[in-house]
Amino acid sequence: MQPNPAGGTVERSAARPNAILAIILISYFMILLDNSVIFTGLPSIRADLDLSPGVLSWVQDAYTLVFGGLLLLGARAGDLLGRRRLFVAGLSIFGVASLLIGLAPTGWWIVAARALQGIGAAIVAPTSLALITAHFNGRERARAVAWYGATAGIGASLGLLVGGALAAWISWRAAFLVNVPIAVAMIVAARRVLAETGRSRGRFDALGAGYATLGMGALVFGIVSAAEYGWAAPVALAGLAAGVLLLTALVFHESRAEQPIMPLRLFRDRERSGAYAARMLYMGAMIGFFYFTTQYLQDVLGFDPLQAGLGFLPMTAVNFAVAMAIPRLSDRLPRAALLTAGVAATAAGMAWLSRLDAGDTYLTAVALPMLLIGAGQGLAFAPLTSAGIARIGSADAGAASGLVNTAHQLGMALGLGILVAASTRTAAPGSAPGGAGGVAAHVSAALTGSTVLLALALLVVMLVIAPARQTPSTVPATPINDSKREEATA
Known part of the structure; x- marks a missing residue:
């Protein structure tokens, strides 16, 4: 065992940081993919299993409900039981559930398997971020968090592409069965490469x-x-x-x-509390972007599922390129400046996209605004994630990671509920509700709501997070080594 600068212990040093980061990010990407891969697969699932609209909605809702409900529990369990051990357990549950979904013969089977998949995701998501905190320090941690942010940013858009491609070329089942070999490979790799973190003492x-x-x-x-x-x-x-x-x-x-299980001292830090609130608002806006833009591409522009997935590539490419530049930009600009610019760019792109109508073309109405949204996401996710775990010691790494992911999931659930309600109250004059004009009006209203959520997130960043960088944390930091004292303000 050796000391971890954040205040805990690990069994051995991070001798292969690239391999460690790859295992964590591939596993995290896998669960993010299943947040959105379902969108382009739902029509095929409904036809194949002959599902009613109510049962079909629970194919997604069962996953969201269990995932969101168990996040804090999964995060705290990692602190007590060891994060590598729980990470492997979460991957095992997720892999088994994915196999069951791919083999589902009935509606109740797929709903139950999606709920089981949510349990695995609720373990893997917070544990992956806590493992980054345990294995990386200083500039390496900043780099790892930048990759983590990029993964969070592109996971949803690539999920639409992967889901559409597999549904079009093979079957909707393939989108879930592909998780099985990935989960097995990550379990084997995690047991060989990841160091076990020390367990926190005490009762559950x-x-x-x-x-x-x-x-x-x-x-x-x-x-x-x-x-x-x-x-x-x-x-x-x-x-x-x-x-x-x-x-x-x-x-x-x-x-x-x-x-x-949720130490209230985590909320005493202004930057972290602002990061949780801003993440909820930001993700509420972004889930509306993916959900409703997909409908516009297919129901108004006539794209098939694969084309709809490909339609998000401008955003994905820009997002990835900008996110990879974050470590270099962080050396020159304050984190709050990058976050402010990212949320502002996303809001500007969303406002532009919200003006679409039935007569627009993909290039001018969708692709160009997506470039702004992608750049904004690339700038925002890494500093937003870093702010959510700022000045956190090993003892609270799991709880803080759980709160970051809880804000992420709760924001998506709340945002989608609000935006669906807003869109259903809108109708285009003289257009049939199911026609291109009606769909475009619903999508425009929903994306206007997303713009409002992003404007609120920008206010939180400017009024809460940015000023907090000028004041010391009110949360006592976990004791750390003098040689790593700079981690207290990373």
């Missing part, structure tokens, strides 16, 4: 875990129900009310717990 906060899991689950259930049935529907109101009550109880309990 069972009551806090129950409040967090049930509260997040109820809140996500209320949001997805509101998107399907409306915000005034009893099932949506009941879910939202239960979620709020349970999360309120969580905060009350955590303020008194000796070893909380």
Whole structure:
């Protein structure tokens, strides 16, 4: 065992940093892919399994519900049990679930398997970021977080492309079966390459875990129900009310717990709290971008699923190129400046895209705004992720990573619910609801809502996160080595 500068221990040094980072990012990318690969595969799934609209919606909602509900639990379990050990367990669950989805003969089977897949994702997502914190320090950590941010940024758009290509060339089942060999390879590689992190001592906060899991689950259930049935529907109101009550109880309990699953001290740092809020707003806007732009490409411009996936390539290419330049840019510009520029560019691109209508062309109405959105994502994700884990020691790495991913998932669920509700209240004068003009009007309204969410995220960045860089953290840092003292402000 050797000390980890963040305050914990690892079994051996990170002798192969590129291999370590590759294992973490490929695994994280795999679960991100399944957030969006389902969008282009849903029509084929519905036809193949003869699903009703209600059951079809649960193919996505079951994954979202379980993923969002278990994130904090998965993050804390890594702190107590060892992150490599839990990372491998999460990959195993995800791989088995992907196999079950690919073999699904009925609707109930695929819904149950998607829920199981959500359990694996809720373990892998926060553990992957915590492993970066454990294995990398200083400039290497900045580089690793930049790659992590790039992965988060391009995962959704490539998921649409992969899902569309496999559905068109092979079958929707292939989009899930491809996870199986990837998961097996990553499990073998993780056991050989990743160092095990030290376990935190103490008891597991069972009551806090129950409040967090049930509260997040109820809140996500209320949001997805509101998107399907409306915000005034009893099932949506009941879910939202239960979620709020349970999360309120969580905060009350955590303020008194000796070893909380969600340490409230994490929120005392202004930069981190602002990062969680900004990430929720940003991801709420971006899920609307993917969900509704896909509809415009297929239902208005007449693209098939594969063409729709390819339609996001301008954004993906620019996003990746900009994200890879972040470590160099970070040496010259403050993190807050990069984040501000990224969110502002994304908002400008979204505002441009929201002006589309049924008579527009792909190049001017979609591709050119996507370049701005892609550049904005490339600039924003890495500093936003870094801000969410700023000044975090090893003891809190899992909890902070869990909060970053919880904000990510909750923001997508809440954003989609709000934007679906906003779009359904819009109709194009003289256009049939299912016609090109009606679809374009719905998409335009939803993307206008995404622009508003991004404007709010920009306000949070400018008023909360940027000023916080000028003030010291109010959270006591975990003791670290003098030689690595600079990590306290990384």
